[in-house]
Amino acid sequence: LTLEHVQTVLRGDQRAPHDSGREVTPDQLPKLGILHYNYPDVSAVNALASERGYKNRDEITISPATMGDVYEEKVKSFFHEHLHEDEEIRYILDGGGFFDVRGKEDDWVRIQLEKHDLMIMPAGIYHRFTTDEKNYTKAMRLFKDEPKWTPLNRGEETDENRYRREYLQTRDS
Ligand code: KMT
Numbered sequence: 520l521t522l523e524h525v526q527t528v529l530r531g532d533q534r535a536p537h538d539s540g541r542e543v544t545p546d547q548l549p550k551l552g553i554l555h556y557n558y559p560d561v562s563a564v565n566a567l568a569s570e571r572g573y574k575n576r577d578e579i580t581i582s583p584a585t586m587g588d589v590y591e592e593k594v595k596s597f598f599h600e601h602l603h604e605d606e607e608i609r610y611i612l613d614g615g616g617f618f619d620v621r622g623k624e625d626d627w628v629r630i631q632l633e634k635h636d637l638m639i640m641p642a643g644i645y646h647r648f649t650t651d652e653k654n655y656t657k658a659m660r661l662f663k664d665e666p667k668w669t670p671l672n673r674g675e676e677t678d679e680n681r682y683r684r685e686y687l688q689t690r691d692s
């Protein structure tokens with residue numbers, strides 16, 4: 520136990536493994552509409568992308584070394600609770616991180632992603648992302664069309680969003 524760890528616990532560091540309380544049980548993710556795989560070979564990612572009609576991709580390296588001064592800002596912005604109007608597919612090329620998603624009771628469920636994990640999140644799910652204490656996430660982002668990342672931060676408007684409503688209908692039926 521180091522001073523650093525004590526400080527981390529006291530301030531509830533978003534990059535700590537248990538910031539969000541509960542750990543994930545394997546049956547929890549499918550119930551929330553989330554798919555989670557581990558693909559050591561990128562050819563499996565290519566196959567999945569073509570099956571689902573994903574034509575574009577890019578790579579992002581989230582780390583102080585690649586982002587410099589804006590790193591902390593970026594990490595904060597990814598950690599704002601948001602939804603997207605499209606599925607979000609992420610493949611971890613190196614390093615790791617956490618996606619937190621809202622469970623059925625609107626609780627946070629923390630999903631740890633490690634190298635070669637691929638996660639598919641449905642449109643309309645509230646979530647947030649953070650690097651872990653190693654501060655290094657290299658990820659492939661898959662897009663059906665042009666690479667764009669449009670987070671809609673949670674608020675009254677997103678509660679009425681049709682993708683949000685459709686997500687809840689599917690999840691709770
Ligand atoms: C998201 O939607 O939160 C992100 O795309 C985070 C960065 S990709 C690991």
Ligand code: NI
Pocket residue numbers: 601602603607646670
């Ligand atoms: Ni997102």
